[in-house]
Amino acid sequence: MSELKQDKRPDVRVNLGGLQLDNPVTVASGTFGYGREYEKYLDISKLGALIITGTTLAAKTGNIPPRIYETPSGMLNAIGLENPGIDVFLKEHLPYLREKNVTVIANIAGNTLEEYAELAAILQKTTGLAALELNISCPNVEKGGLQFGTSPKMVAEVVKAVKNESSLPVIPKLSPNVTDIVEIALAAEEAGADALSMINTLIGMAVDIRNRRPVLGNIIGGLSGPAIKPVALRMVYQVYQAVNIPILGGGGIMNYEDAIEFFMVGASAISVGTANFVNPRASIEIEAGIRAYLLENKLSLNELVGIAVR
Numbered sequence: 001m002s003e004l005k006q007d008k009r010p011d012v013r014v015n016l017g018g019l020q021l022d023n024p025v026t027v028a029s030g031t032f033g034y035g036r037e038y039e040k041y042l043d044i045s046k047l048g049a050l051i052i053t054g055t056t057l058a059a060k061t062g063n064i065p066p067r068i069y070e071t072p073s074g075m076l077n078a079i080g081l082e083n084p085g086i087d088v089f090l091k092e093h094l095p096y097l098r099e100k101n102v103t104v105i106a107n108i109a110g111n112t113l114e115e116y117a118e119l120a121a122i123l124q125k126t127t128g129l130a131a132l133e134l135n136i137s138c139p140n141v142e143k144g145g146l147q148f149g150t151s152p153k154m155v156a157e158v159v160k161a162v163k164n165e166s167s168l169p170v171i172p173k174l175s176p177n178v179t180d181i182v183e184i185a186l187a188a189e190e191a192g193a194d195a196l197s198m199i200n201t202l203i204g205m206a207v208d209i210r211n212r213r214p215v216l217g218n219i220i221g222g223l224s225g226p227a228i229k230p231v232a233l234r235m236v237y238q239v240y241q242a243v244n245i246p247i248l249g250g251g252g253i254m255n256y257e258d259a260i261e262f263f264m265v266g267a268s269a270i271s272v273g274t275a276n277f278v279n280p281r282a283s284i285e286i287e288a289g290i291r292a293y294l295l296e297n298k299l300s301l302n303e304l305v306g307i308a309v310r
Ligand SMILES: Cc1cc2nc3c(=O)[nH]c(=O)nc-3n(C[C@H](O)[C@H](O)[C@H](O)COP(=O)(O)O)c2cc1C
Pocket: 028, 029, 030, 031, 053, 054, 055, 077, 079, 081, 107, 134, 135, 138, 173, 199, 200, 201, 223, 224, 225, 226, 228, 250, 251, 252, 253, 271, 272, 273, 274, 275
């Protein structure tokens, strides 16, 4: 019996550039808030990690509505980084997450290099965070965001500025809205990134033909969900072959089969985003599916990573 139990639990622990995860399934920034809303659906301590909603120095009210629009096989969002600011996160949300014993990755966003450095310095003074994910790829904010993520030089500067202030693993989140993702990934690695998170949303828009106006208040938004999975897989595949740091892969993962695809092209861990809105238990179900797949195929997670690349 105990042997059988052992068998059912393949080792799925991951070391993501110094960040230790009990399992490879994380929930993507901006799709899981600070965890509270999901508490009634699942035990959030069972997540590999919870990546918090993008957090800025000052509170942000976000963009004007409409901010969400469903598209074929996906959704557009233009939330514009609505969040209560770093102080409120530290005072009201981090204590809750600590109490829940969940591995927390802070997703931070700034308008300038100095703001990224300041956020990292503030978070360095606290305990209970496992890593920093740098949002340098948000398509829905006027300043910063995408501007940082589309230039190799800027990506390197942001990574260096944060590394200077922080002893936590630093994981820049790459934008897919570039011509050459490998060039950006190499710049981040060279600057000292401990791992790479990819991908953020693809820029898109929709038009209301009755009003003859763009649907989103912000006009453009970020496309996520199954529609972007092939793009994300292609980018992870390319970057995996170019860098030596691990990849946190995601974009359109709705079920465990999608997750397996990401491991096979080189992701060491994965993030579940839009799927949380469809099924709040998606992350936990995906994790169970990954375990079952490994068991059935007599593979370790390590063996799975990059298996379709070699
Ligand atoms: C409503 C919404 C809000 C998001 N907010 C953030 C954010 O604050 N910071 C960030 O780095 N990414 C944000 N993202 C991007 C997701 O974290 C994820 O990278 C993207 O949606 C692709 O994954 P998916 O197809 O599984 O959703 C957001 C996505 C959605 C749909």
